[in-house]
Amino acid sequence: xxxxxxxxxxxxxxxxxxxxxxxxxxxxxxxxxxxxxxxxxxxxxxxxxxxxxxxxxxxxxxxxxxxxxxxxxxxxxxxxxxxxxxxxxxxxxxxxxxxxxxxxxxxxxxxxxxxxxxxxxxxxxxxxxxxxxxxxxxxxxxxxxxxxxxxxxx
Numbered sequence: 001x002x003x004x005x006x007x008x009x010x011x012x013x014x015x016x017x018x019x020x021x022x023x024x025x026x027x028x029x030x031x032x033x034x035x036x037x038x039x040x041x042x043x044x045x046x047x048x049x050x051x052x053x054x055x056x057x058x059x060x061x062x063x064x065x066x067x068x069x070x071x072x073x074x075x076x077x078x079x080x081x082x083x084x085x086x087x088x089x090x091x092x093x094x095x096x097x098x099x100x101x102x103x104x105x106x107x108x109x110x111x112x113x114x115x116x117x118x119x120x121x122x123x124x125x126x127x128x129x130x131x132x133x134x135x136x137x138x139x140x141x142x143x144x145x146x147x148x149x150x151x152x153x154x
Contacts, residue, residue: 026079028069
């Protein structure tokens with residue numbers, strides 16, 4: 001499946017006539033060495049890597065995401081997944097992916113917890129002198145920096 005999706009990123013066509021239902025085609029991709037039998041569970045979700053919001057199921061094995069498959073019954077994609085949906089999830093396992101927030105201590109970035117990072121962001125959002133930071137703080141809804149809101153990011 002890999003080489004053909006590079007040559008044709010949207011996969012094989014599935015033509016249908018006027019008035020006919022768009023046929024389902026379930027696209028899927030599992031990590032190297034993982035077989036469908038090794039998938040412990042499929043978690044319903046949606047792809048957020050573009051604006052379509054295609055329905056997909058996330059394959060989980062050993063407590064880790066090991067693949068995806070489209071959902072045939074989804075009204076948006078009828079099981080089809082684009083290249084981002086099929087392969088983008090692999091970035092979750094990248095060695096240099098941040099899994100905890102970083103906060104600045106002097107000139108260094110150090111690991112922190114979410115409550116501390118969000119608290120610092122909220123308390124300093126309006127104090128920055130950079131235009132980008134001022135725009136960010138202007139777009140922060142009132143009350144979004146409450147103690148309660150910082151816990152939702154954990």
